[in-house]
Amino acid sequence: MDCPRCRQAMEVHMLDGHLGRDVEVDLCEPCQSLWFDGKENLQLTPGSILELFRAIGEHVRKPELRDGELVKCPRCKAGLRRTKDMQRNTRFEYFRCPNDHGRLTAFFDFLKEKDFIRPLTPQQIADLRKNIKIVNCSNCGGPVDLAKGSACAHCGSPLSMLDMDQAERLVAQLRVADRGSKTVDPALPLALARARAETESAFKGLPGHDPWAREGWSMGLVGAGLTELMRLLKRDS
Numbered sequence: 001m002d003c004p005r006c007r008q009a010m011e012v013h014m015l016d017g018h019l020g021r022d023v024e025v026d027l028c029e030p031c032q033s034l035w036f037d038g039k040e041n042l043q044l045t046p047g048s049i050l051e052l053f054r055a056i057g058e059h060v061r062k063p064e065l066r067d068g069e070l071v072k073c074p075r076c077k078a079g080l081r082r083t084k085d086m087q088r089n090t091r092f093e094y095f096r097c098p099n100d101h102g103r104l105t106a107f108f109d110f111l112k113e114k115d116f117i118r119p120l121t122p123q124q125i126a127d128l129r130k131n132i133k134i135v136n137c138s139n140c141g142g143p144v145d146l147a148k149g150s151a152c153a154h155c156g157s158p159l160s161m162l163d164m165d166q167a168e169r170l171v172a173q174l175r176v177a178d179r180g181s182k183t184v185d186p187a188l189p190l191a192l193a194r195a196r197a198e199t200e201s202a203f204k205g206l207p208g209h210d211p212w213a214r215e216g217w218s219m220g221l222v223g224a225g226l227t228e229l230m231r232l233l234k235r236d237s
């Protein structure tokens with residue numbers, strides 16, 4: 001399938017859904033988005049959410065400024081509608097077909113929807129401000145001038161980072177369900193723990209020494225966290 005936003009070929013990911021169903025998710029690397037047919041985003045099991053989390057980590061790159069209004073449904077060509085939603089205290093959005101064929105969700109919004117993202121604390125913002133001036137927004141790629149505030153002036157997203165809690169919860173859930181050997185990469189728990197430690201220490205020292213920090217600011221903090229996590233997973237496997 002071609003991406004409804006940028007028209008490039010999407011990569012198909014087959015995942016496990018509830019009740020033994022297969023869920024097909026299309027991933028677009030150039031515009032950093034996922035397409036779900038119908039309501040398949042609700043069919044994902046904890047294992048497939050983790051798998052998508054990992055697929056995002058392997059494809060994440062510096063976000064580009066996007067023009068979402070050009071998006072059309074790949075099935076019926078109707079204009080997709082920008083839809084705002086809320087998950088706990090996190091706002092996220094996606095583009096949905098008015099005829100219910102599916103929805104296009106940016107990586108960043110998928111991570112928000114599934115609880116993988118949290119805003120920086122005031123303390124973290126203060127630590128960051130001591131060391132750097134500008135960080136790119138994880139949502140739209142726009143530069144955020146830390147002297148002027150902690151939200152992106154272009155899209156309004158608060159500065160955010162990856163929250164490993166959710167990934168750790170999913171891993172724990174899968175282990176309880178005793179399907180761990182099949183669905184959880186044995187290296188994942190350790191990599192998550194390391195990524196958490198390095199992400200948190202990145203606010204203290206900085207910048208230059210740590211590869212996380214160097215790549216980090218241009219990719220946005222969320223992309224940097226994901227890149228670091230994937231680097232750790234590769235080293236262990």
Ligand SMILES: [Zn+2]
Nearest residue numbers: 003006028031
């Ligand atoms: Zn695309």
Ligand SMILES: [Zn+2]
Nearest residue numbers: 073076097101
């Ligand atoms: Zn449609």
Ligand SMILES: [Zn+2]
Nearest residue numbers: 137140152155
């Ligand atoms: Zn932004």
